[in-house]
Amino acid sequence: MTSSASPTVPPSRKDIWKMFDRIAPRYDLLNRSLSFGRDIAWRKRMRRHLPTGRPLQVIDLATGTADQILFLLEGEAEISQARGYDLSEEMLEVGRGKLKERKLEHIQLLTGDAMDCPAPDQSADIVTISFGIRNVLDVPTALADMKRLLVPGGKLLILEASVPANPVVRAGYLLYFRHLLPLIGGWVSGDRAAYKYLNETVETFPCGDAFCSLMRDAGFTDVRAEPMTFGVATLYSGIRPEEPRES
Numbered sequence: 001m002t003s004s005a006s007p008t009v010p011p012s013r014k015d016i017w018k019m020f021d022r023i024a025p026r027y028d029l030l031n032r033s034l035s036f037g038r039d040i041a042w043r044k045r046m047r048r049h050l051p052t053g054r055p056l057q058v059i060d061l062a063t064g065t066a067d068q069i070l071f072l073l074e075g076e077a078e079i080s081q082a083r084g085y086d087l088s089e090e091m092l093e094v095g096r097g098k099l100k101e102r103k104l105e106h107i108q109l110l111t112g113d114a115m116d117c118p119a120p121d122q123s124a125d126i127v128t129i130s131f132g133i134r135n136v137l138d139v140p141t142a143l144a145d146m147k148r149l150l151v152p153g154g155k156l157l158i159l160e161a162s163v164p165a166n167p168v169v170r171a172g173y174l175l176y177f178r179h180l181l182p183l184i185g186g187w188v189s190g191d192r193a194a195y196k197y198l199n200e201t202v203e204t205f206p207c208g209d210a211f212c213s214l215m216r217d218a219g220f221t222d223v224r225a226e227p228m229t230f231g232v233a234t235l236y237s238g239i240r241p242e243e244p245r246e247s
């Protein structure tokens, strides 16, 4: 009999957070090494999209070990409040440890689903989600909830892995992604299925224009996709439009 807790069976997207519970202690190390440190540049690129000159309330969904929040806090923008939500308690615990080390315990990391976040409507100027959107069960539902969280005029920033469009780069990337990454990831984390799942979801997840269409369908405007590192990762941005005034 198989179970979703077995490290040899890839979990369904429904309880994917349980897989992150298992790999939480090695997640940061693997993230950094399997991306050859590039994720640092991608995360920093996201923070360049934060508006400056006014205090910002930020919500980071599928926050994991809080890496994205930490990079946002180190930027120039004034972040008056930041909250991270995730379903994996083990990932959140690692994140809480990192916040404690940096004396940032006022940043809250809370249990919450990216498809139904327990934060109030219009409680964020910025909503971010890094390497999380492709794990949610229903992307349109998650995008609708992100829009609900944002104030009118607020910004959604999504960082996600993508497949390079250039055929030569794509071939090399897929070779690494399909064969080497699950091997190294499985070896270090002890959970090969997790890293097999990760590459399968990247290959099947809509990226570039296809993902921008999903954001537009959810009601975001000024939607843009910025491919980074030959398209290995893409930063998407969109705005919750201002509501028309009642006449």
Ligand SMILES: C[S@@+](CC[C@H](N)C(=O)[O-])C[C@H]1O[C@@H](n2cnc3c(N)ncnc32)[C@H](O)[C@@H]1O
Residues within 6 Å of the ligand: 016, 017, 018, 020, 021, 031, 061, 062, 063, 064, 065, 066, 067, 068, 085, 086, 087, 088, 091, 112, 113, 114, 115, 129, 130, 131, 132, 135, 136, 137
């Ligand atoms: C690849 S990790 C990304 C973590 C972090 N954002 C980062 O940039 O390193 C994906 C995270 O999504 C979380 N997750 C998966 N499904 C979720 C959901 N429906 N709601 C909230 N978090 C979810 C997992 O528990 C995991 O921590």
